Amino acid sequence: MSEQNNNKLSDEFVKIEQKWKPMPIEKSIQMYSEWSEKYDSDMDVWQYDSPQGTATRFTELNLPKESKILDCGAGTGLLSHFLKPFGYTNIDALDGCEKMLEKAKKKDLYRNYFISFVGPDITLPMEEATYDAIVMCGIFTPGHFPIAYGTFVQLLRVIKKGGILSWGMADPEHYAEVDPSYANKNFENLIKKLVEDKVFEIVDGHPKELPTVQPKKRFFYAVRKL
Template identity: 75%
Template sequence: MAEKKLSDEFKAIEQKWKPMPIEESIKMYESWSDKYDSDMDVWQYDSPKGTAVRFSELNLPKDINILDCGAGTGLLAIYLKQFGYQNIDALDGCEKMLEKAREKNLYSRYFVSFVGPTIQLPFLSDTYDALVMCGVFTPGHFPVQVGTFEQLLRVVKKGGILSWGMADPEHYADRDPAYANDGFNKLIEQLKSKNLIEVVKDHPKELPSVQPKKRYFWAVRKL
């Protein structure tokens, strides 16, 4: 059996993790969509599984309404469903990635939108009990700004959960100044000082992972 290898698209894209215009990010994922799942399998990308594990540990009711934000091809939803969560909607900035998720019949509804501080998401306020994300806080993806979190929090019900899995922010410090000098943790402190969130006890937690670089799961509650 031939050994599986990472695609040329992955090798090229791996060098592009840096701040970029929305249009460039979407184009990047459009070109990658057909090989994305295969590459993640070869790369042993297990952050979606780890994020679902940590999300399940919050012990939220199984019938809550969840938004998987930055859903891509649905790798996170596969595991959320294994933990019994069924009412999941998908949001992603790349329609071609969502088409791959549709083929797996993972979500109740699909929405196309990028996420940023000036982009109003296509939902009414206070729609979801929980919003969960994986891999979206990395250079070239969701902007690390207070406004980005305000847009995300708007669609979460008061008392609801905003959660995400991500690499150690310092891992990106040399690629994106927003992550340098403890920038991500300072952003969380800003959100707390504005009385927008409270961090769920004992978070962030390290994600279970076979990969050598540390990854973390954050859970905050909307105030």
């Protein structure tokens, strides 16, 4: 990539990342509702390749192709767009913004659609132990899923025992100055606590770095429900 193109990418990166800040649920819904028409084109300009990298790393887990999967924080379906060519088609979508899911529906990527936010006090609208795996991308970001023990408990409730919870995200320390919940290695310490409490175990070799052209490193996490 030329220096000129790299500078352009960095400028777009800054513009998009200015949106990531702590905010109430209502503000987040408003932001994504207003953004839904341009979201995919903005991600193209930004060369947002984390969904593709997350899909690639997810397939390396070698789960059966018929696995029932929840794309949590699905948005317009960018992640599942890249999962489908790998043969994963038994996928449901969950997102807190109805207008984003309306865009996803036009792509014919999912079996079912659910509208819900995710948080420690929000029971997801699925039965317990429904899914073999959850896969997510860009959801542990300021203004999105709360960094809380209960958030993971709610996600794991709908995963079968032995199932996989996985996600792609930027280095947690990258957000420390923007959102206090990421400061002082809070995210890493939360993962350690969940492991110590035998809520889940980390899949060997994870987290793995995502392949990306973006200025900041990104990682893929995979844990197994105990």
